[in-house]
Amino acid sequence: MKLFTILLTTFIVMINFSCGEPEEPMEQGPYVVPESFEIAGKWEFVTVSGEGTIGGLPQSDTDESPEGFVEFYDFGQGISDVTLTLLGRELVKEQENINWEWVNNNTIDIEEEDGAHEIWTILSTTDSTMTASWFIEILTNEATITADMRRIQ
Numbered sequence: 001m002k003l004f005t006i007l008l009t010t011f012i013v014m015i016n017f018s019c020g021e022p023e024e025p026m027e028q029g030p031y032v033v034p035e036s037f038e039i040a041g042k043w044e045f046v047t048v049s050g051e052g053t054i055g056g057l058p059q060s061d062t063d064e065s066p067e068g069f070v071e072f073y074d075f076g077q078g079i080s081d082v083t084l085t086l087l088g089r090e091l092v093k094e095q096e097n098i099n100w101e102w103v104n105n106n107t108i109d110i111e112e113e114d115g116a117h118e119i120w121t122i123l124s125t126t127d128s129t130m131t132a133s134w135f136i137e138i139l140t141n142e143a144t145i146t147a148d149m150r151r152i153q
Helices: 002-018
Strands: 041-054 057-063 067-072 077-086 089-104 107-111 117-125 129-138 141-151
Touching (some): 041 077, 057 077, 067 089
Antiparallel strands (some): 041 057, 117 129, 129 141
16 A cells, blocks of 8 residues: 555656646847857848838838948948848948947947947858848838848958
8 A cells, every 4th residue: 555655646746747838948048149250351241131111101121132241340440332222212331431349249339421320230140141130210211121241351
């Protein structure tokens, strides 16, 4: 009888601990750029997509063949030279000087010539690729831009 009581108690304990709601997977935090990643260099835009509100209506679009690059120099300066078409608008930056700095381990602040700031969140990196997103606002239109880039120098 003692063996039966021990087995029954063990069975009940196992049922109580093994049944129930499955644990939800832990949410991943934001991407952390590895310390070994070098942002300095010339990055060519491969694809650029935008999702936002234009004229009060939600819209999304992708430019599969943007032209241009952004170049980050080691000392916090660089050049942006890109032409792309998104959400019915052409966005052009011609040899525009930029100043940039790391804000934290996945965010850079890019100051443009006119003093405007683009806050880029780095979503993924390899030695030769980078994906970043940032928010833009033009008049009453706003969008989140996501760019896939590859290192060319």
